[in-house]
């Protein structure tokens with residue numbers, strides 16, 4: 599059965615969207631009829647990923663349909679990247695309706711071993727990057743388009759709510775993203791901009807591939823998840839469509855949605 603198209607004509611930007619959760623959201627937004635811009639870190643390592651994304655994105659378009667996606671390189675930890683990304687989106691598609699702040703890093707490390715460089719990198723990408731990008735999206739949605747308005751989605755984490763012994767540098771950044779989204783919901787409500795956070799549980803991506811390829815660890819994790827399986831990137835796509843759609847979530851702002859197979863409520 600054909601999926602109903604809930605985002606036809608909406609212009610959506612997603613940071614860190616060539617892999618994992620961001621990629622799944624970007625492709626799902628395309629399936630729902632949106633125009634999609636994907637930020638990615640850049641560099642030669644990304645070439646194959648850009649090519650693969652372009653292929654999968656093109657497959658979603660109808661035969662003969664004009665291309666409605668772009669990919670834009672830029673390091674999200676730099677203050678100007680968010681603004682450049684939004685400028686490119688507006689130059690290409692004319693406005694911005696939905697912005698997903700997704701780019702992030704997570705390297706497992708023992709608390710007592712963490713060096714300033716790892717802490718700085720994690721904070722700069724996950725929290726400062728989310729701040730700059732969200733601010734750039736907010737400026738566009740609030741001040742540069744008529745009527746003002748939009749939907750901003752921050753990819754936080756279950757780690758915003760619970761501790762992680764090997765993630766003492768990471769969890770606070772995800773709590774920060776949740777707090778950023780709650781605060782921007784307050785700041786931007788008067789412009790009809792909704793801001794909400796998605797809190798993934800354990801989703802199988804390159805972020806935790808090494809950790810989750812340890813069979814014992816994976817079985818232990820799966821045993822704690824009421825739905826009995828790790829998440830897949832696609833599991834975040836539906837919730838991201840819900841929060842992007844005014845039709846479905848027009849009165850939802852400042853909210854946090856766990857997408858974790860029930861893991862959080864089973865932590866005892």
Ligand SMILES: NC(=O)c1ccc[n+]([C@@H]2O[C@H](COP(=O)([O-])OP(=O)(O)OC[C@H]3O[C@@H](n4cnc5c(N)ncnc54)[C@H](O)[C@@H]3O)[C@@H](O)[C@H]2O)c1
Nearest residue numbers: 614617618619639673674700701702755798800801803805
């Ligand atoms: N996988 C999980 O279990 C899980 C759980 C909770 C939250 N999250 C969050 O989901 C988001 C996506 O992670 P994922 O699991 O899909 O992993 P991922 O590694 O596939 O995605 C992260 C993306 O961010 C990009 N990125 C990293 N640094 C960047 C920078 N400086 N500038 C631009 N892009 C940059 C990476 O290249 C990558 O494409 C992250 O914010 C992560 O914290 C993931």
